Amino acid sequence: MQLHDSGPATLAELEARLRRDLELLVMPPTKDWLEPRAHPEYGPVLDVAVIGAGMSGLSAAFALKCLAVRGLRVFDRSPAGFEGPWATFARMETLRSPPELSGPAFGFANLTFRAWFEAQFGLAAWKKIHRIPRLQWMDYLRWYRRMIDVPIENDTALIDLGDDGEFVVLTLRSPAGIRKVAARRVVLANGREGLGGAYVPEMFRGLDKRYVRHSVEDIDFDALRGKTVGVIGAGASGVDNAAGALEHGAARVAMLLRRPDVPRINKGMGIGSAGFWVGFHALTHAQKWSIVNYIDQQAVPPPRDSMLRCTRHKNFSIFARCSPRAVEIKDNRVLLNTTRGQLAFDFLVLATGLTVDWDQRPEFAALKDRIVLWRDRFMPAGHTDYGQGDHPFVGPNFEFVERVPGTAPWVSRIHCFTFPAYLSHGPISGDIPAISIGAERVANGVASALFTEDHDRTRRRMTGWSNPELRGDEYVLDEDVSKFLADQPGVTCKAAMTRYSRRPIMAASPVPNARPRHCAWPPCCVTARSKNIISADWLRWERQIR
Numbered sequence: 125m126q127l128h129d130s131g132p133a134t135l136a137e138l139e140a141r142l143r144r145d146l147e148l149l150v151m152p153p154t155k156d157w158l159e160p161r162a163h164p165e166y167g168p169v170l171d172v173a174v175i176g177a178g179m180s181g182l183s184a185a186f187a188l189k190c191l192a193v194r195g196l197r198v199f200d201r202s203p204a205g206f207e208g209p210w211a212t213f214a215r216m217e218t219l220r221s222p223p224e225l226s227g228p229a230f231g232f233a234n235l236t237f238r239a240w241f242e243a244q245f246g247l248a249a250w251k252k253i254h255r256i257p258r259l260q261w262m263d264y265l266r267w268y269r270r271m272i273d274v275p276i277e278n279d280t281a282l283i284d285l286g287d288d289g290e291f292v293v294l295t296l297r298s299p300a301g302i303r304k305v306a307a308r309r310v311v312l313a314n315g316r317e318g319l320g321g322a323y324v325p326e327m328f329r330g331l332d333k334r335y336v337r338h339s340v341e342d343i344d345f346d347a348l349r350g351k352t353v354g355v356i357g358a359g360a361s362g363v364d365n366a367a368g369a370l371e372h373g374a375a376r377v378a379m380l381l382r383r384p385d386v387p388r389i390n391k392g393m394g395i396g397s398a399g400f401w402v403g404f405h406a407l408t409h410a411q412k413w414s415i416v417n418y419i420d421q422q423a424v425p426p427p428r429d430s431m432l433r434c435t436r437h438k439n440f441s442i443f444a445r446c447s448p449r450a451v452e453i454k455d456n457r458v459l460l461n462t463t464r465g466q467l468a469f470d471f472l473v474l475a476t477g478l479t480v481d482w483d484q485r486p487e488f489a490a491l492k493d494r495i496v497l498w499r500d501r502f503m504p505a506g507h508t509d510y511g512q513g514d515h516p517f518v519g520p521n522f523e524f525v526e527r528v529p530g531t532a533p534w535v536s537r538i539h540c541f542t543f544p545a546y547l548s549h550g551p552i553s554g555d556i557p558a559i560s561i562g563a564e565r566v567a568n569g570v571a572s573a574l575f576t577e578d579h580d581r582t583r584r585r586m587t588g589w590s591n592p593e594l595r596g597d598e599y600v601l602d603e604d605v606s607k608f609l610a611d612q613p614g615v616t617c618k619a620a621m622t623r624y625s626r627r628p629i630m631a632a633s634p635v636p637n638a639r640p641r642h643c644a645w646p647p648c649c650v651t652a653r654s655k656n657i658i659s660a661d662w663l664r665w666e667r668q669i670r
């Protein structure tokens with residue numbers, strides 16, 4: 125029999141299928157295993173607080189929900205539906221990733237981007253899709269959020285983090301004011317720039333924002349009409365911002381890079397595979413660093429479509445071997461002294477990337493000096509420092525590791541499920557294709573930590589468990605074993621011989637026709653041999669023969 129499933133014809137039908145999948149798998153499980161707790165000052169204690177409702181935070185929260193972690197809450201400082209880069213500072217037309225990815229679907233086929241897309245636009249449209257449009261990806265994440273149905277508070281920023289000896293204490297700021305919340309565990313899913321922010325080379329710091337902005341900042345592209353625009357950096361955001369300026373009518377746009385040419389090969393994509401995602405964590409420190417450092421050194425090229433988006437404009441230039449040496453703003457122009465001469469722009473975009481920079485994250489002031497960083501654990505031969513030395517060195521479940529053992533154990537209650545964990549875990553903490561693997565790892569780690577911490581409570585629950593499966597009215601105990609006793613020839617029982625040699629064993633023996641001083645009663649011989657195990661039957665027999 126050949127079955128053909130053309131898939132759901134509407135989003136409502138897809139949602140019904142997903143609900144059924146979850147029902148069939150009993151997700152979330154119905155049985156509670158975590159006891160609610162209350163903090164004397166801050167009220168109900170969360171089992172897990174997730175910071176960030178972007179793709180990583182949502183998928184981690186869903187994975188936790190699927191483990192019946194119900195004291196769960198996600199906080200995001202962005203307004204609902206505008207989490208992460210997609211509808212904010214990202215300026216590409218489409219994602220780099222190919223559309224055939226399961227992303228945060230976490231093993232649920234009906235939760236994938238493809239299922240969502242096909243339910244609305246059909247299979248024929250899916251077959252034509254080359255790359256996922258950026259804003260459509262955001263729409264999918266909004267739907268995903270609705271489907272996984274976890275408690276989320278938007279417009280709520282984490283502004284401080286500490287401990288009270290037992291719980292992690294979060295200070296949150298929302299339109300309602302500032303409040304503190306206690307949590308047993310925290311998952312930081314606060315994005316690629318979560319432990320830092322924009323990387324701004326020294327010479328550009330403090331310049332007038334009317335003329336110079338980083339690519340993650342708001343840029344008024346309409347104001348660039350007729351202007352000469354410079355873009356520093358030739359990665360994905362370099363070309364996306366150059367394209368934005370060109371499409372908004374900039375007179376001329378130049379993209380500057382230090383290298384002799386634009387990087388063309390994406391080494392990270394070459395190595396990306398299921399093995400890399402699940403196995404990276406098990407590599408040695410040196411092996412991990414050699415991979416990450418090589419990818420960084422080779423640099424990630426901009427996607428081909430993004431480059432074509434720029435080069436279709438005749439007023440676009442790329443200057444290679446063009447390193448900025450000094451910058452000043454004079455007469456409303458940015459004057460850039462470079463290795464290719466003095467260049468002048470009306471506006472300059474710094475597409476210089478994101479970095480780990482603890483000083484840009486006051487909310488983690490208490491963490492910064494208490495956790496192990498990569499440079500504390502590993503220094504490549506011949507180096508005194510390295511680019512990723514500031515990145516946190518996280519444990520098998522993304523947990524921070526305390527720098528001086530015994531001084532800040534609470535840091536291990538915080539799980540760093542963000543891009544800066546890349547050197548420890550590979551690309552499972554931020555990139556779309558592997559995010560479910562990361563979400564599962566962090567959720568399992570958090571749940572197992574909660575479970576082991578609760579050992580005493582679990583034991584108490586177990587010993588206090590009094591729900592009978594049998595009521596006692598299903599059976600009766602049979603006192604008479606004689607119908608099952610074996611009638612075997614005697615086996616010499618030394619114990620019986622020594623202890624009862626002068627006693628009338630036969631008279632009381634339950635074994636018919638047993639010979640004196642020989643015991644043909646298996647339980648007797650067993651107990652005699654093992655000496656310290658006396659069966660109830662043996663004791664009964666002993667009482668009889670005394």
Ligand SMILES: Cc1cc2nc3c(=O)[nH]c(=O)nc-3n(C[C@H](O)[C@H](O)[C@H](O)COP(=O)(O)OP(=O)(O)OC[C@H]3O[C@@H](n4cnc5c(N)ncnc54)[C@H](O)[C@@H]3O)c2cc1C
Nearest residue numbers: 176178179180200201207208219220221281282314315556
């Ligand atoms: C421009 C751009 C394009 C990308 N394109 C691709 C691509 O094509 N394919 C791919 O695989 N990956 C891509 N990535 C990488 C990755 O997929 C994204 O960075 C993705 O957004 C990561 O999801 P996330 O949930 O970890 O972080 P985010 O989506 O950034 O979400 C983090 C959330 O945390 C919140 N937050 C931060 N700090 C706080 C705080 N203190 N309190 C409360 N909330 C806070 C933020 O508001 C944000 O909503 C891209 C990244 C960027 C920046």
